[in-house]
Amino acid sequence: LQASAAAASRLRVLVTRQLPDKFTASLRRQLQHLEIVTWPSATQPVERKFLLDEAAKIDGLLCLLTDRVDAEFLGRVDPARFRAVSTMSVGVDHIDVAACRAAGVRIGYTPGVLTEGTADLALALLLATARRLPAAVETVRQPGAWGPWCPFDRLCGRGIGGSTVGLVGFGRIGQAVARRLSGFRPGRIVYTGPRPKPELAGPLNAEYVKFEQLLAESDFVVICCPGTPDTRHLFNKEAFKLMRPDSILINVSRGTVVNQSDLHEALSSGGIGAAGLDVTDPEPLPSDSPLLSLPNCVVLPHIGSADVATREAMAQLAVDNLAAGLLGQKMPAELL
Structure with a gap:
């Protein structure tokens, strides 16, 4: 000593x-x-x-x-x-x-210490994107934009109940997201990763599937995998072509996992429905990024761990x- x-x-x-x-x-x-x-x-x-x-x-x-x-x-x-x-x-x-x-x-x-906060943010971002909360807030702020009630207007979003949610990565954060999802009663939770984890997936009611199957069947795709050379641009033009045209992509891992040019093309052409990003490449995202002009893309400034x-x-x-x-x-x- x-x-x-x-x-x-x-x-x-x-x-x-x-x-x-x-x-x-x-x-x-x-x-x-x-x-x-x-x-x-x-x-x-x-x-x-x-x-x-x-x-x-x-x-x-x-x-x-x-x-x-x-x-x-x-x-x-x-x-x-x-x-x-x-x-x-x-x-x-x-x-x-x-x-x-x-x-x-x-x-x-x-x-470990930021697992719960990041999982909270993943659900918040999923809900904000699916239920079109940024557009709803803007509607309230714009004079005259809040009109009479309409059953199927532009603010009519998507719910989690009965849906299929795909988790790309089933480590600490992926598992924490799965725990939170259970309260929303999705129809299925599927996950992909290097290997099946039946000892963990059973209690979380999550099913292991191949990456391509997850993309094809999921209403919501949540990226929770690490950012590594192997996962760089895992989500690219080919991946987006496998996704459903109304599917919603959420990324709380690393911006490098998504090819943002391909994402912009998928969002603007109707290849996928919407995206919610807490991470981008680069960070900060330039203010003239094409993603920021899209009404179906919600971008946050990497705040996954931002609770006190x-x-x-x-x-x-x-x-x-x-x-x-x-x-x-x-x-x-x-x-x-």
């Missing part, structure tokens, strides 16, 4: 976004006499030059998805002192994992991972 305390007294870390004081205080409690350098903004990403200039002077990094930890950054660190990267995210697309491993740098991330309890849990786990990594202890959540 004395050795650990002595090591901690010499440590310097960079935190790439301002966090509430209680999280930096937690880091100081775990690493006494610690020097913390914090990028002075709670809303804007750290400037690349600042990140690179600090690299050689730090022992560890607490970063976000917006911060690239790549070969350039790792080439600037002092290999004799830099030990750990802790990202406040589940995704590690921004980290050169192979380069970190080659350099002996440990990686902490935040799986979830974000606080992510921040605390990121802090705990960094402290453990710098002390040579087991990280609560280490990318292995």
